[in-house]
Amino acid sequence: MHEIQTLGVGTELQRFFAAARLRASDYGPHYVALWDSLEQASSGGKRVRPALVLAAFTGLGGTDLTLATPVAVSFELLHTAFVIHDDVIDHDLDRRGVANIAGQFTERALAHGAGHQAGAWAVTAAILAGDLALSEAHRALAMLPVDLEMRGRLLDLLDRAVFVSAAGELADVTNTASKHPLTVTQVLSTLEQKTAVYSFEAPLQAGAILAGASAASIDALGAFGRLIGVAFQLTDDILGVFGDPAKTGKSVLTDLREGKQTTLIAHAGTTPGWAEIAPFIGKADLTEADAEAVRGMLRSCGALQAADELATDHCTRAVAALDPAAVPTPLRELLITLAGTAVNRSR
Amino acid sequence: MHEIQTLGVGTELQRFFAAARLRASDYGPHYVALWDSLEQASSGGKRVRPALVLAAFTGLGGTDLTLATPVAVSFELLHTAFVIHDDVIDHDLDRRGVANIAGQFTERALAHGAGHQAGAWAVTAAILAGDLALSEAHRALAMLPVDLEMRGRLLDLLDRAVFVSAAGELADVTNTASKHPLTVTQVLSTLEQKTAVYSFEAPLQAGAILAGASAASIDALGAFGRLIGVAFQLTDDILGVFGDPAKTGKSVLTDLREGKQTTLIAHAGTTPGWAEIAPFIGKADLTEADAEAVRGMLRSCGALQAADELATDHCTRAVAALDPAAVPTPLRELLITLAGTAVNRSR
Structure with a gap:
């Protein structure tokens, strides 16, 4: 789904960053480095959001990719901005084992003999990079050559x-x-708000609106997006404790050490098993043996099964939202396939 | 200049924040509090940027304030966003003696028994508030009911x-x-980049473009804006060491303690007096007696005079940029008056 359709998005992003780097060179090497870091931050992801924009657009009869590509770019850069600012909030210096913008500017400060200022360089670079990405996300939509009403609807989605x-x-x-x-309700609404809306609902609806789809189609894709977005997050949370790090690329200790509020924990908290589990949640020096013990307890108290059922239930409801009268068959089948990948991921 | 013309901007901002607060109430009291803090951050300033947009617009023949007001709002919110993110970078918890967004969310965390999380609440709230203000700055311009070419020119300015x-x-x-x-050149270009472009050049040019002004008028206002913006900053830097705190509301110790890079320091660094001055610059526990000694040395090495001359020179060049053939007399006189206030401020 992603490889073919988002090629134009990659090209467009490369063009944008090449132009920005050229402009940045008037302001010295640090600023060029900031743009390099920002381009790197926007690369390497799976381009899920652009793929959703383009899938909805073409699946609902849209043909002019010169309109859809900037919209896809907009949602990719919105994601980049959020990830960058989220990393500032979490004080992270790397993402998936690679230095992020803050990490790169920490190294840069050290290389320039400004080690005592490394923290300031890191935070400044990351805040500014997020602002620049967010600005371009807005600009890409604002410059679309569409009428005021269409522009208003797309800008409302972004808003x-x-x-x-x-x-x-x-x-x-x-x-x-x-x-x-x-x-569990609190956890679910945070997942929906923090990720599902901007990553699934809005990109799908933007593609649909741009294609001139009916209100029924737009509503169906919105409901699907919210539900499937939550399903993806629920599965991520399960894999964050029960996954195979070799397959997911994600530690199975981090979420427990951070005391991340997941539906696993929310459910466990309602069971008699909680008293035994609680001491391990948020334990900064949690060992793999501790984690294995917690996994056993989360299984036996029913939390794993409950989380699995929640994910499957969201997935089922997402598919059910795809009213065949409102969503043409090829798009519907593509989205049902996507829905399958939300829950059936390797543990 | 400000009181009358920016009334509509205040009304528009109030309307925006009232609507946002209503929407935010679906997401709980912390989010409503965030919007309250953001509104507070956007109030109380002098509304210089909106005043410049409106002065240029009406001074160059613009009449439709329903177009100019959103542009003025855009630059005010851009300023709000920059100030908020700048405070995160500087780890400031207050601005002009009042708790800023980070300060308010620090207090909020304490009041909610989350004192150990106060830093995280503060940074999160301030980063998000800046992002929300920046987004609305873009949106206000993007939604203007003007043709694609005009929109492109205004969005280019914002960009x-x-x-x-x-x-x-x-x-x-x-x-x-x-x-x-x-x-001195490095200090001047940083002043121009960090403040003069977004605070003076861009608002003036946006008003002019929206009024349909000639290229000559737009260029003249841009040159004036850059120069006068730097003049204001130069004077601020002088007042930051030599001012009367009772009149400026600003400490005359902070800049010296922080080792702020001003033209005073840049000039002093080129003189034989520097060896004697250097130990006091960036001295965290600098006393008023120390500051008084530094003032004497900055005077005797010629740094104060050089900084004064630079400010006056920028002011003179700004006024000279206002070609009478390109800038109608009432606007020209208004801007010349503004230029006078850039340098003639109480010490």
Whole structure:
């Protein structure tokens, strides 16, 4: 799904960054390095959001890719901006084992004999890079040669994506202050707000709107996007404890050490098993043996099964939202395949 | 100049924040509080940028304030976003003696028994608030009911404002790592990049473009804006050491304690007096007596006079840029008055 359709997005992003780098060279090597880091941050991902924009657009009869490509670029850069600012909030210096923007500017400060300023360089570079990506996400939509009404609808989607994601990000941070497990409902709404809306709902709906789709089609894709977005996150949370790091590329200790509020924990918190589990959640020096013990307890208290069922249930409801009268068969089949990958991922 | 013309901007901002607060209430009290903090951050300033947009617009024949007001709002929110993210970079918890967004969310974390998370709440709230303000700055321009060419020109201005300000902010932070005084040229270009472009050049040019002004008028206002923006900053830097805190509301110790790179310091660094001055610059526990000694040395080495002359020179060149053939007399006189206030401020 991704490889073919997002080629134009990659080309467009390369063109944008080449132009930005050229302009940046008037302002010295640090600024060029910032743009290099930003381009790197926007590369290497799976381009899920652009693929969703383009799938909805072409699947609903859209043909002019010179319109759809900037919209796809917009959602990719929105994602880049959010990831970068999220890393500042989490004080992360790397992402998937590679130095992120803050990490790169930490190294840069050291290389320039400014080690005592490394923290300031890192935060500054990452905040600015996120601002630049966010600005271009807006600009890409704003410059579309479409009429005022169409532009308004697309800008409303982007606005909702930013507004709801910010609410979710804030909830995520304030939730971690909670001394008790959240409810399953609280966890689900944070997942929807922080990720599902901007990553699934909005890109699908943007492609549909741009294709001139009916309100029924747009609504169906929106409902599908919210549900499948949550299903992906639920599965990620399960894999974050029960996955195979060799396959997922993700540690199975980090979420437990950070005390991440997942539906696993939310469910466990309602069971008699919680008293035994609680001491391990948020334990900074949790060992693999501890984690194995926690896994056993999460299984026996029913939390794993409950989380699995929640993910499957969201997936089923997502597919059910794809009313055949509103979503043409090829697009429907593509999205059903996508839905399958949300839950059936290797443990 | 400001009171009358920016009334509509205040009304528009109030309307925007009222709607946002209503939407935010679906996402819980912390998010409503974030919007309250953001509104507060956008209030209380002098609304210089909106005033410049409106002055240029009406001064060059523009009449439809329903077009100019959103542009003025855009530049005010851009300023709000930059100030908020700048405070994150500087780890500031207050601005002019009042708790800023980070400060308010620090207090909020404490009030909610999340004192150990106060830093995370503060940074998260401030980064998100800046992102929300930046997004609305873009949206306000993008939604203007003007043709594609006009929209493109206005969005290019906003793009340049963001691009150059980010370069200036990065330069500002990397410059502080310098162990030697910067050159006067380096200080001047950072002032221009970080502040003059987005605060003076771009708002004036946006008003002019929207009014359908000639290329000569747009160029003249751009040149004036860059020069007068630098003049304001130069005077601020002088007042930051030689001002009367009772009149400026600004400490005369902070800049010296932080080792701020100003033209005063840049000039002093080229004189034999520097060896005596250097130990006081960046001295965290600098006393008022120390500061008084530094003032004497900055006077005697000629740095104060040089900085004064630079400010006056920029002011003179700014006024000279206002070609009477390109800038109608009432606007020209208004801008000349503004230029006077750039340098003639109470010490």
